[in-house]
Amino acid sequence: MKIPLHKKIRMDLLEKINNGFYQENDTIPTELELSEQYGVSRPTVRQAVQALVNEGYLERRKKRGTIVKKTKIKQEFTHVIESFDSEMNRKGISPKTNVLNFSIEHANEEVSENLNIEPNKEVYKLVRLRYAGEDPLVTVTTYIPKEMFPKLEEVDFSTQLLYNVFKEFNYPIQSVSRKLEVIKADETTSDLLNIEENDPIFYFHTQGFTHDKIAIEYSISKYRGDINYFVFEI
Structure with a gap:
């Protein structure tokens, strides 16, 4: 399908921004x-x-013209199941992921409750710092039941998408449950996200379920409050 000229120009201007x-x-x-x-x-x-004005990237100013605004990134994962990389690419933003830690641990009470497993069962703990362009956007700590995913430690999660890996193991994510809080950034989070300590951050708890409502993911995400906003559809 041929892309209209105005959309091509919008995409080019957005890329330049x-x-x-x-x-x-x-x-x-x-x-x-x-x-x-x-x-x-x-x-x-x-x-x-x-x-681009309607989307918040540009602003018209009298006597000055049209200027580039400091924009917030519209996050839509609250009402769709979509990978971080896919959402950023769709918005014309280059995503990047740094894996800060990948280890095997024994599930504590919070993790075991959210994964519906016995306490002290082995889980993978995956900690990622995710970027939108050059800006650190979110830290994500994910827990995955080890017995369902043998050899997961061989996956390079700096390049591989977690939900695609689940699908390759025949456990595709089919539904999610999310809880949102707003908290203050601690010292570690402020260092990672390049914000001030005590700045507000969006704090998500996510459970990901495969078929038969089997919980295979429990993630804790901390999003910068200054460059993100979230859309909910009811």
Whole structure:
């Protein structure tokens, strides 16, 4: 299917915002300049620019023109099951994952309750720091029942998607349950996310279920409050 010109221009402008070509508070070229640059009409450019204004990436200022805003990332995983990488790519943002820790532990009371397993059962503990472009966005600590996933330690989770790995083991995630709190960042979290200690963060508890409501994931995610917002559909 052919992509309309205004959408192509929107995508190109958004990429330039995300990669720093246009930085926060920069004034982008005028509609006339952009129409000459892209070889299209001014209404086509206006439609592309207005879309980015509506999405919060740009702001029109009297006497100054259209400037780049410091934007928050719209997180939609609260009402869809989608991987972090897929969601970021769909938004034109380059994702990156650093694995901070991957180990085998004995489940404590909180983990055993959320995975519906006996206390002290062996679980994998996977700790990841995930980026949107160059910005650290979220820390995720995930617990997975070891007996269901032999040799999981051989997977490189800096490049492999957790939900894809579950699917390869024939345990696809089919439903999730999430609880949201807002808390203050501690010293470790503030260092990892490059924010101030006591800054607000979104604190998610997630249970992921495969067929027959079997819990195979318990994750604790800490999202920066300054560059994220969340959409809920009821």
